[in-house]
Amino acid sequence: MLEFLTRGFARQPEQKASSARNLISLSMHGQAAWTPRDYLALSREGFAQNAIVYRCVRMIAEAAASVQMQSEHSETDALLRRPNADQDYAELLEAHFGYLLLSGNGYIEAVILDGAPRELYALRPDRVKVVPGAGGRPGGWEYSAGGRKVRFERPAHADQSPVLHMRLFNPVNDYYGQSPLEAAAYAVDLHNAGAKWNKALLDNAARPSGALVLSEAKGDRLSDEQFERLKAELSDVHQGAQNAGRPMLLEGGLDWKPMSHAPSDMEFLQSRHAAAREIALAFGVPPMLLGIPGDNTYANYREANLAFWRQTVLPLMRKTARAFESWLEPWMGDKISIHIAEDDIPALCEDVGARWERLAKADFLTNEEKRALAGLSKVGAVAEP
Numbered sequence: 001m002l003e004f005l006t007r008g009f010a011r012q013p014e015q016k017a018s019s020a021r022n023l024i025s026l027s028m029h030g031q032a033a034w035t036p037r038d039y040l041a042l043s044r045e046g047f048a049q050n051a052i053v054y055r056c057v058r059m060i061a062e063a064a065a066s067v068q069m070q071s072e073h074s075e076t077d078a079l080l081r082r083p084n085a086d087q088d089y090a091e092l093l094e095a096h097f098g099y100l101l102l103s104g105n106g107y108i109e110a111v112i113l114d115g116a117p118r119e120l121y122a123l124r125p126d127r128v129k130v131v132p133g134a135g136g137r138p139g140g141w142e143y144s145a146g147g148r149k150v151r152f153e154r155p156a157h158a159d160q161s162p163v164l165h166m167r168l169f170n171p172v173n174d175y176y177g178q179s180p181l182e183a184a185a186y187a188v189d190l191h192n193a194g195a196k197w198n199k200a201l202l203d204n205a206a207r208p209s210g211a212l213v214l215s216e217a218k219g220d221r222l223s224d225e226q227f228e229r230l231k232a233e234l235s236d237v238h239q240g241a242q243n244a245g246r247p248m249l250l251e252g253g254l255d256w257k258p259m260s261h262a263p264s265d266m267e268f269l270q271s272r273h274a275a276a277r278e279i280a281l282a283f284g285v286p287p288m289l290l291g292i293p294g295d296n297t298y299a300n301y302r303e304a305n306l307a308f309w310r311q312t313v314l315p316l317m318r319k320t321a322r323a324f325e326s327w328l329e330p331w332m333g334d335k336i337s338i339h340i341a342e343d344d345i346p347a348l349c350e351d352v353g354a355r356w357e358r359l360a361k362a363d364f365l366t367n368e369e370k371r372a373l374a375g376l377s378k379v380g381a382v383a384e385p
Helices: 002-006 019-024 039-048 051-065 074-081 089-103 185-203 224-238 268-283 301-332 346-361 367-373
Strands: 069-071 105-113 116-123 128-132 138-145 148-153 163-167 210-214 254-258 338-340
Touching: 039 051, 039 089, 039 185, 051 089, 051 185, 051 268, 051 301, 069 074, 069 301, 074 116, 074 301, 089 105, 089 116, 089 163, 105 301, 116 301, 138 163, 163 301, 185 268, 301 338, 301 346
Parallel strands: none
Antiparallel strands: 069 338, 105 116, 105 163, 128 138, 138 148, 210 254
């Protein structure tokens, strides 16, 4: 606590610690959401309360984090493999991709020691505010937690940035990305409303709401005693999921008049399945992988899984590798290359085998050219110590 309060008044020796993590320890409740959309509401209604969104985010984040990024630059490779003392590569990247999918923005903080990044941390996007700079570029980032703030400055004349800000394309904002969850917000509301309606239906005798109507022949009203007895009977005998389907015995002159649509009239299941497919479409997950009926895009599960990796996971990983490459290179002082181990992905084994077969049959290529196209090092090359 004292170190944080005096940080602006006395120069502290360099320490291997995350600036944002110091703030997190001071915060127990109440965070400000500064992004242009309500990240907390979308996360609650989507990820926390919707099984389709939850599964889509988990599938993409876990699949992408399972693909290792590698570099021939020893310091970069070591940093990627063990980004900080509390998280390994998969844990850090899973959190980063989860934030990116839910908010459209992903922030990675680099802890700088002796002029080079030594640790990496994923920052919660609702706690980060972009500080506009000259030329339309971010001038820095402000991280807030528990009423306290820390600012990460971006040097005006250098490419060494303490924060990597990845964002998904947003056509109407220069500083923040757009989340797939925001595009699917209406479908999420429809899917959640269907679940709540179904729950309320079970709680209310598992039938649509209606009214007991007294026929004109029996008068236009019940006595107070009859009304109270009828109300108690409906509450005790016919209300609740345990009484679903129990027949109602009506006295003479009373008639049941439904006052809402039956589930079949509303095409209840079809509308929920349609909403679920729309959510999956926004995230790029084939509905077949989520067990959503009514989708015949792919012939089988294997083809759907292959499309998921080709069209969703691999593009995200390639984008991430290029972002890390551009971000870390100015710090490392050397030209670095970061690639992803696509050959180690089980779902793409057939693609890898087909590529190797094509290279083997390419007689017009030298062995060195074939190795380069296959992503292998040159024959006799010595790895960097």
